[in-house]
Amino acid sequence: MLLPNNATKIQIENTTVDFYEFEKDNITYLYFDTSLCGVPEPMINAMAGLKAINDTNKKLIMKNHQLPNGLFPKIDKVFDFEIQRLEEGDVLITFAYKKDSLAEVDFSNNKCLG
Incomplete structure (x- = not known):
């Protein structure tokens, strides 16, 4: 994925890769790339970004x-x-918050079993 020209690098706590933010169609997107990372970095960065x-x-x-x-x-x-x-061969996963969800996520549970 090529980041749009309006993407800016941002700081997100407890991450190991760069995160970027951009806006498209009145939606703010955060983006990160762990395609070259090994376990557990994808999980750690995903949980930090989802938070x-x-x-x-x-x-x-x-x-x-x-x-x-x-x-x-x-x-x-x-x-x-x-x-x-x-x-x-890589994958792009776009995550969106469920508006009516009352469930909670334990963002500290960022361990991967493999």
């Missing part, structure tokens, strides 16, 4: 080398996600 997505006007885009299957059961009561497979 910043606290309303329906924000979405998180994660680029990774594979599906983060250990992440989905931890967050699926609070976040929807769409998966896009890229030509080079």
Whole structure:
């Protein structure tokens, strides 16, 4: 994914990769790329990024080398996600906050079993 010209680098606590923010169609997107990272970095960065997505006007885009299957059961009561497979084999996952969710996510639970 090429970041748009209006993307700016931002600081998110407890991350190991760069995060960027941009706006499109009145939605604020946060983006990070862990496609070159090994376990547990994708999970750590995803949980830190998801913690910043606290309303329906924000979405998180994660680029990774594979599906983060250990992440989905931890967050699926609070976040929807769409998966896009890229030509080079990577995946883009776009996470969106579920408006009517009363569930909570333990964002400190950022360990991956493999």
